[in-house]
Amino acid sequence: MRFHAIRNLLVAGASAVTLAACGGGGSPAFIPKAPITPPPPPPPPATAELGFIVAAAAPDQPFARMGGIVRPDSNQIAGVSTAQSDQAQLRYDSPSGQYQIQVPAGSSWEKLFYNPDQGNFYTQNNSPFIRFPESAATGYHYSALSTLFQGPSPVGVYAAGNAFGIPTPAGGVPTTGSATYNGSIAGFTTETVSEWGSWGAAQVNGNIALSFSFGGGTLSGTISPNINTYALAPLSFTNTVFAPGSTTFSGTFSTALPGANSFSGQFTGPAAQELIGSFVFPYTSPANGIVFHATGGFVAKQ
Numbered sequence: 001m002r003f004h005a006i007r008n009l010l011v012a013g014a015s016a017v018t019l020a021a022c023g024g025g026g027s028p029a030f031i032p033k034a035p036i037t038p039p040p041p042p043p044p045p046a047t048a049e050l051g052f053i054v055a056a057a058a059p060d061q062p063f064a065r066m067g068g069i070v071r072p073d074s075n076q077i078a079g080v081s082t083a084q085s086d087q088a089q090l091r092y093d094s095p096s097g098q099y100q101i102q103v104p105a106g107s108s109w110e111k112l113f114y115n116p117d118q119g120n121f122y123t124q125n126n127s128p129f130i131r132f133p134e135s136a137a138t139g140y141h142y143s144a145l146s147t148l149f150q151g152p153s154p155v156g157v158y159a160a161g162n163a164f165g166i167p168t169p170a171g172g173v174p175t176t177g178s179a180t181y182n183g184s185i186a187g188f189t190t191e192t193v194s195e196w197g198s199w200g201a202a203q204v205n206g207n208i209a210l211s212f213s214f215g216g217g218t219l220s221g222t223i224s225p226n227i228n229t230y231a232l233a234p235l236s237f238t239n240t241v242f243a244p245g246s247t248t249f250s251g252t253f254s255t256a257l258p259g260a261n262s263f264s265g266q267f268t269g270p271a272a273q274e275l276i277g278s279f280v281f282p283y284t285s286p287a288n289g290i291v292f293h294a295t296g297g298f299v300a301k302q
Helices: 002-021 047-051
Strands: 062-071 077-080 088-094 098-102 112-113 120-122 129-134 144-151 156-164 178-195 198-213 218-227 235-241 248-253 263-268 274-283 293-300
Touching: 002 129, 062 263, 077 235, 077 293, 088 274, 129 178, 144 274, 144 293, 156 198, 156 274, 178 218, 178 274, 198 293, 218 248, 218 274, 248 274
Parallel strands: 062 274, 156 293
Antiparallel strands: 062 077, 062 156, 062 293, 088 098, 112 120, 120 129, 129 144, 144 156, 156 178, 178 198, 178 293, 198 218, 218 235, 235 248, 248 263, 263 274, 274 293
């Protein structure tokens, strides 16, 4: 009798559990499921690196380039050139998601790898060594300025200062009003210095200022260079060439010293917001009184 009572209690308890699970009225009860956490968003595409050097870069199109190159050779300088064919080329390669460089007289494009600790880029074999003192990272949108040193190459050992940019199209330069552009220069000189037990070209850097009268078609300005650890006196522009609406300009520097002496440039950006250029000028070294040449590239913006 006691066994049957216990069995009846167990059956009754099981029925109660079943009814509770069914909502007590014979219809199934809603049992909510745990919310599904959405997957994290995918990482940004490789093209997110596009803006690091030239913010408004067009993928797979080489940038316009201007600059100057020197070729140090065993405590001597074999040559100086601002010819475009002697300058490096830069482009952004969208399939690889990387910037690429083609050295002067080179036939292939080399990938550049970013080093966040030093703000530098390197090719696959760490040569050439290239740095961008002015770029999208420093507030430029259509232009960038670089210094580059290359070991053995199709043109031998060389050092260069190059400016890269997106050219202003015809009709993009204002034809009224005026504007002043302030910027930086970077490059090397035919003066050699001993560093880390070997000889190399001294570096040149500094500031440049250009004032345009767009309606009058005039240009004036100054360059203020520093050679390694000493500063040179500023040089004013002379013999400038600029016409209303022109996308390019040129001139020389005010010096009586003999030798190569010129600058040239072009506007960058859809409405000439920035500019790039090349320069070469002679100077007397305070170290030994000898006349050397400085050459490289420059960038500037309004």
